[in-house]
Amino acid sequence: MSYGEAFLLGITALAAIFSTIATYMAIMERDLLKAVIFSAIQSTIYAFIYYMLMAPDIDLVYIPVAVGLYPAVIIALIKKTTREEKP
């Protein structure tokens, strides 16, 4: 394994760790709009991971769904209901 391959796999592993942190914070957040933004961070990092794993066809479908449509639906839902999560 050359230096380049090892470095790029290391970047992918680091991105996976950050996506795990973002997912944990999205679950533990009480403010639902902030949770949506944490989920968007996780989606962006997943798009990068799909790219590094050489799956651009999956990525072209994943980006509009997870970055574009999913926050729109959830933000419209928060708008209709309440923003704070009740304990």
Added chain:
Amino acid sequence: MTGMTEIQMFILAILPIYVAAFILYTFRALRGPSISDMVLAIDAMSYDLAAFLVILAIYFKQPILIPVAIALALWIYSLDIYVSKYLEGKELGE
């Protein structure tokens, strides 16, 4: 052909600077005090990520990886509009 061209070696030398910038952007996006800070950080990070993906496509020598950058740069703009519409207190599409 000794395995790597000069362009690939240059890109490998440039990559750690981009990775350091992405780590700092992610820190600000994860602990921003307000929602606007988080959205701004993820917005700037995604635009830089599009440039990074094009540079990586040149490194991998695979032209099929290019449309991912276009899709990412187009769709991350919608997150700005959703959040600013919510903050102004209007419905989507109004």
Added chain:
Amino acid sequence: MTLLDIVLIVIGEIMIGIGALADLIAAIGMNRFPNFYLRLHAATIGTIWGAFLPLVGAAFVAAGCKCLGEYRWFMAGGALITAFIILILGPAGSHALARGTHRSGIVPVEPKVVDHLEEDESMPTSQETREIGEEEGGSP
């Protein structure tokens, strides 16, 4: 490899290097600035100098590198289209976000000298005062 290809590759590599440095500077500024409205400045540097310039440089490199095969024009065109999209959408998104944030007032303009926009928004505009005056004048 002709002379034109070498010139294109060198210019593109210089642009990619400047873009990487601007990216790092923008990320440091994003962490160091104390206020949201100051962080917009760092985001602008990261968008234009950190994303637009390396994409144009990547288009030059892809156009000049024979090692990419005949599909290098496809890569150069894609990079230029992405650069054009970012040049339009980045400032528009930042402007929309700043407008919504300042109107909703969730972020206080904390270290400030004067805020003319807030004063303009707090007092009624000239058109509103004219409408109020017409309403008070009553109908004929």
